[in-house]
Amino acid sequence: MEKTYNPHAIEQRWYQTWEERGYFAPSRAGDANYCIMIPPPNVTGSLHMGHGFNNTIMDTLIRYHRMKGDRTLWQPGTDHAGIATQMVVERQLEAEHRKRHDLGREKFIERIWEWKQESGGNITRQLRRLGSSLDWQHERFTMDEGLSEAVKEVFVRLYEEGLIYRGKRLVNWDPKLHTAVSDLEVLSEEENGFMWHIRYPLSNGQGHLVVATTRPETLLGDCAVAVNPADERYRHMIGELLELPLTGRRIPIIADEEHVDPEFGTGCVKITPAHDFNDYAVWQRHRDEISISEQAHGGLINILTIDAAIRNNEDEEAHLIPEKYIGLDRYEARKRVVADLETQGLLLKVDEHKLMVPRGDRSGAVIEPFLTDQWYVKIAPLAKPAIEAVESGRIRFVPDNWKNTYFEWMRNIQDWCISRQIWWGHRIPAWYDDEGNVYVGRDEAEVRRTHQLSDDYPLRQDEDVLDTWFSSALWPFSTLGWPEQTERLQNFYPTSVLVTGFDIIFFWVARMIMMGLKFMDDVPFHEVYVHGLVRDSHGDKMSKSKGNVLDPIDLIDGIELETLLKKRTSGMMQPQLAKKIEQQTRKEFPDGIPSFGTDSLRFTFAALAATGRDIKFDMGRIEGYRNFCNKLWNASRYVMMNVEGQDCGVGPARTGHSAPASELQRSLADRWILSRLQKAKQAVADAIEGYRFDHAAQAIYEFTWNEYCDWYLELSKPVLNDPNASEAAKRGTRRTLVRVLENLLRLTHPIMPFITEEIWQRVAPLAGVDGETIMNRPFPSRRESLIDEAAEQEMEWVMQFILGIRKIKGEMNIAPAKQVPVLLANASEADQSLALRHRPFLDFLARTESIEVLPPNDHGPESATALVGEMKVLIPLAGLIDKDAEIKRLEKEISRLQGDAERTEKKLGNPSFVDKAPPAVVQKERDKLNENLKALESLRAQLDKIQSL
């Protein structure tokens, strides 16, 4: 084996082997089914830290269950990501100074497919680099044939049940992308703006009302002004008419209790029903009052084009919008409207005002409420069973509190607008004839058949496509073959767990639950593990514009500073930030990023995966875990060196041979490490089952480093190197060395697949273990027969002995290698026999020159002291040790013990503690005090002795 762990040499090779040999496919046998659906990444996307984290967790679960013998499927696939992907290709066209309309629908879609072919493999290649053991044979894509069938099937069935309908409603309109978007795709942020106070004169010339608005240009579409019926100031005006400024129109004053807050602004609200959701609701409530005034369209006046410019109303009978504003962009129109109001003396004042501005999550454009025809899913009937599924515990959130977020949303859910005015996606399976009739069916032929329309009867398909999340919502069953009743569907639906970030609980999780219950009559998964966001080391969200994005592949492979700089500063939306990003990057990564390998990265993700918490990605951590890999690597190297070609009391694989007990002798250390291993196995399994990957990682780390390496490997040396040690003892130690390592590798494999496979291939034969790959070997389980409390206790004695001497050496500046003579005072029979039995361990790890037992009541010469239980371990001062230093050391130790003893005494002196605390707790305190007092007595005597010199 190489001296230093080198991830690159092993990772690619093993992944290829695993995949080629078909290890990722579900096995035929298995008592239980275990299945996870990958949250499908954007087919043209690239891997980010969130994917890295998410997939590490899933792969750990999958590998763990596969090793446990479950029939395990991790379903791979990608999402067509309608708007996101279309935008990328539109940007490419833009570079050629073309628009999608220049190409036409068909050509444009072809172009997107081309782009998908070109970049589509990227994300899946990167998932492979992470070691993800996905069943690639069955990879799916949301727009592949089967999934498209599923989408149509669902649409048609929902339509037939009346759960999908078409209607003219106010939607969130993205004027840049020219499409409706759902509520979830709108992000509101507080921005600085103004509040304009505008005077609306009464038609009877008897005064005016003042309305306050943040959007004066929408005045052009006002149909009323609303006041609160309880507001004394305006009550007498209700029903009167107002002169709507700039338009020559008259609008009524209406009363609306629900919407108008008399305390806010002037207490008068202009109502613009076609451009504001609340106003639309007001309009619906007061339609009659509003249309009494003979307003065109009943007052529902759309003033904007799809680009959010002021619309031409030439097609209308009345010229509702004055000529001068027509064609102006909404913000230009705002300026003009404000200026004109000012000229006419109708603008009273302008206040600065903070307001929430809604923007499209993809385009960043300010969203307009806009009146259009759209398709909707009637959601309430679907939401009800989905709420119940979580209430009843059929679906469990981890951590539990996310269910509150889920309920909150599900109980206030609005109908889902599923049509999008874009081209990339599943075309809505609806056809129209020239009379405006709508026919819904799986395809045109079916529509003609069921509605008995002749082949030449003109029909055209709806131009719109479905929201991307519509197909994602079907993912847990569409990928398994639905609507066909396939074997995979039977085996793996419902799936076991969904692993995802909280950001898509509404977008995706809730919708999968609704669709799963509706079409499969069962939940899509039993558990939802919700993890946090991966942030940078300062806790900031990673984003291109901040220039703080880390690419998981760069952490795996490493990257030169210059390349990293180029990557972070090229193709930016705001090039002026490049300089700052360059500075930050140079400061944080002066030498670029070293290569850490996949296993280190995965272990880091696991170690940081505390539940319900975002993770700040700290380079120190990944470095530490890279070192851990190196530690494991070198420990294995040591084992190989000592075991290869030697007799380990292990027969060749499958022969079942192992040396008879008489030829095999286990040392204390052997029995101890085997016992500790059993506990580690339990801890790791419990942690993974409970989604505590941080605990799993920690248990592995501590066992490997602090027990196996720090103690056990060291303790194996005196046995293996002692020419006087029996062959049986050596055999026992070799066997333990290699067997524990082999177990440890399997224990670690779910988190770190590559390094464990690489080492296992060499170690397994020596451990007498058969198998082609570690992937399919059983996950280690606790063996009660190997738990040895006596050995653990005895080992504790040995460790205390060694630590005591090391401590004296460390604090006294005695070279660790310096061999010192040791005297034992107050040593019991047991102490003496332990010291004798484990002399080789003590000599080797504490570098003791000699160990001599003093007769009772002999306190020995002036010495430095360590306590092991009641026994005093003495290192004589003579020449070695500074008297004053030892006095100081003792005083420190005494004062610590004394403080402790006082605290305990006080506790025990408190009658209510003794009365009320459980007896076991009281006894524990008593024992502690006893021990303390004995130790104190012993140390004080020692101190007196040295002081009196």
Add this chain to the structure above:
RNA sequence: AGGCGCGUAGCUCAGUUGGUUAGAGCGCUACCUUGACAUGGUAGAGGUCGUUGGUUCGACUCCAAUCGCGCCUACCA
């Protein structure tokens, strides 16, 4: 406005039904090229657990209030 979460060593984080001297890694200090590993070893310094009250024999842990930070949902025109 409502909901959720966080505040523990210089930094990143554990601390599972209240009972430890509050832990780990990184960083820091001193010493050590010992034959698995300097991506290492040994020893050590460092915390009034945001603040204030309360419950309790006992609070990092439970309750209340408060300060600071973050997120989500809905918004006042």
